[in-house]
Amino acid sequence: MTKLSVNINKVATLRNSRGGNVPNVVQVAKDCERFGADGITIHPRPDERHITRKDVFDLRPIITTEFNIEGYPSRDFIDLVLSVKPHQVTLVPDSPDQLTSNAGWNTKEHQAFLREVLDEFNTAGIRTSVFIETDKEMIEYAAKAGADRVELYTEPYALNYPTDPATAAAPFIEAAKLVKSLGMGLNAGHDLNLENLNYLYNNIPWLDEVSIGHALISDALYLGLEKTIQEYKKCLSE
Numbered sequence: 001m002t003k004l005s006v007n008i009n010k011v012a013t014l015r016n017s018r019g020g021n022v023p024n025v026v027q028v029a030k031d032c033e034r035f036g037a038d039g040i041t042i043h044p045r046p047d048e049r050h051i052t053r054k055d056v057f058d059l060r061p062i063i064t065t066e067f068n069i070e071g072y073p074s075r076d077f078i079d080l081v082l083s084v085k086p087h088q089v090t091l092v093p094d095s096p097d098q099l100t101s102n103a104g105w106n107t108k109e110h111q112a113f114l115r116e117v118l119d120e121f122n123t124a125g126i127r128t129s130v131f132i133e134t135d136k137e138m139i140e141y142a143a144k145a146g147a148d149r150v151e152l153y154t155e156p157y158a159l160n161y162p163t164d165p166a167t168a169a170a171p172f173i174e175a176a177k178l179v180k181s182l183g184m185g186l187n188a189g190h191d192l193n194l195e196n197l198n199y200l201y202n203n204i205p206w207l208d209e210v211s212i213g214h215a216l217i218s219d220a221l222y223l224g225l226e227k228t229i230q231e232y233k234k235c236l237s238e
């Protein structure tokens with residue numbers, strides 16, 4: 001089964017645009033679970049432009065499915081994750097002021113750093129995932145660094161899918177095979193949506209988890225959150 005982890009960053013973006021607590025991020029997380037989400041993903045950025053430190057602590061006790069925290073492993077981020085102890089941490093190579101994630105790690109160049117950070121999380125019993133592109137060497141070095149899983153950065157797939165789905169998916173399928181052969185788990189995310197998700201799932205049914213935020217929360221404006229989550233779940237089952 002491929003799990004759907006709903007990224008609720010955009011809910012916090014909307015809340016922060018006015019101050020106050022509308023929409024209520026904790027309630028939305030509870031409702032996502034009630035409507036069938038298999039997990040909740042957040043990406044607390046250093047400027048707290050959406051998810052705040054307080055959100056991270058508020059969310060921890062109410063999540064009954066799987067909690068995934070994404071972010072660049074600064075000392076602050078590492079300490080936050082170690083104190084909150086989510087089920088999974090996903091390491092992303094973003095700079096503090098980056099608009100959104102736009103690349104995977106160079107796991108060869110940052111091998112020593114990643115190994116050290118992954119070791120800290122592994123010792124704390126937190127499952128680790130490393131955000132990477134489809135390059136073979138990057139996958140091999142993620143395994144060498146000790147990652148439990150990798151998350152394939154799917155923006156290139158999403159960009160190319162409308163013109164040529166097979167060509168768009170090909171490097172992801174190859175990468176997914178290699179990840180499997182190396183014994184790592186496999187996640188995917190960024191710009192997945194109701195159009196492109198099912199094709200990826202059908203071609204890589206051993207995907208452990210997808211994390212989806214921007215498109216899913218946007219779809220919910222039209223369909224409502226419950227129906228939207230059902231539609232995304234359908235893409236992961238047919």
Ligand SMILES: CC(=O)[C@@H](O)[C@H](O)COP(=O)(O)O
Nearest residue numbers: 009043070092100101189190
């Ligand atoms: C790691 C990743 O793929 C991102 O999609 C991310 O979590 C989204 O971050 P923003 O919501 O800040 O764009």
Ligand SMILES: NCC(=O)COP(=O)(O)O
Nearest residue numbers: 007189190191211213214
């Ligand atoms: N890891 C990807 C994620 O959490 C959500 O990405 P997006 O759907 O907001 O592009």
